[in-house]
C-alpha cells in the first residue's frame with residue numbers, strides 16, 4: 001500500500017480514486033489544482049497536512065487502519081471538516097437522490113408499488129440521517145468545541161455517550177442498495193436506475209468514512225482533552241458502543257450450488273423456517289416474541305436472523321419489511337407498527 005505524503009500532487013490523488021473529489025473540495029482543493037502538492041495546498045489554506053493526509057489515505061486505502069497510532073488532532077479542525085461533510089449531504093447529495101427517485105417514479109410503468117415502497121424506505125432513511133446530523137450539530141459538536149476552548153461544558157455529558165449511541169447510519173444505505181439490486185428489473189428505466197445506484201454507492205462510501213472519522217479520530221481527540229481536564233466518566237447507564245464491525249463490507253454469502261440433503265431446500269436460498277422468521281420480524285415481533293411463538297430459544301432466533309442477513313445482505317428491520325412485502329411474504333396490512341416502514 002503506497003500512502004500519499006506531503007509531496008503527492010492533487011492529480012495523483014484524484015487518479016487513484018476520482019470519488020475522492022468531494023473530500024478534496026472540503027479542504028478547498030480539487031479539479032484545477034492538479035500540479036500542486038499536499039504541502040503547498042495545506043500551507044496556503046492553513047490546513048494541518050497530517051490531518052489532510054489521514055483523511056485522504058483512509059478514503060483511498062480501505063485496508064489502512066491508522067487509528068491506533070494516530071496523533072490527536074484539534075477537535076475544531078476535525079469538526080470543521082465534518083460540518084462541511086454534513087452540508088454536502090444536505091445541500092447536494094440528498095436533493096440529487098430525491099430528484100433521481102422522482103424521475104424513476106415518473107417514468108415507471110410496471111411494479112410501481114415496489115418502487116414506491118423502496119421510496120418510502122429511502123424517505124425513512126433520509127429522516128433518520130437528518131436527525132442524526134442534527135444531534136451531532138446541536139449536541140456533540142458544541143460540547144467538543146466548548147471543551148476545546150476551555151469553557152464550561154454541560155454538566156455530566158461526556159463524549160463516551162456519543163461513542164456509545166452513535167448509530168450506523170450507513171446500514172440502511174446498504175439495505176437500500178440490496179433492495180435495488182434485487183428488485184429493479186428491466187421493467188424500469190435502467191439508465192436512471194444505474195445513475196441512482198452509482199450515486200447511492202458513492203454516498204455510502206462517503207458516509208462510512210465520515211462515521212469512521214467521528215468514531216476513530218474525533219472521539220479519541222475529545223477524550224484526550226477530557227482526560228487533561230480530569231473529567232470523570234459520565235455517570236449513569238451508557239449502553240455498550242455501537243457495533244461497527246464489518247462497516248465496510250456487507251456481503252451476501254457465497255452460495256454453493258446444490259440442495260440441503262435433509263430439507264431438499266436449495267443451498268443459499270431462504271429456507272421455510274427463515275421465511276417464517278422474516279414474516280414475524282417484518283410484521284414487528286421482537287426476538288423474544290418470535291422465540292415464544294415458534295417454541296425455539298432466543299439464541300436460535302438470533303442465529304436465523306444472522307443467516308437471513310448473510311443471504312439477503314439486508315440488516316435493518318425496515319429493510320426486511322420492504323423485502324417481505326415485495327416478495328409477498330407479508331401483506332402491508334399485517335404490519336404491527338407504522339415505524340417499520
Ligand SMILES: [Fe+2]
Nearest residue numbers: 082133136214
Ligand atoms: Fe456526522
Ligand SMILES: [Fe+2]
Nearest residue numbers: 132136211214
Ligand atoms: Fe455520525
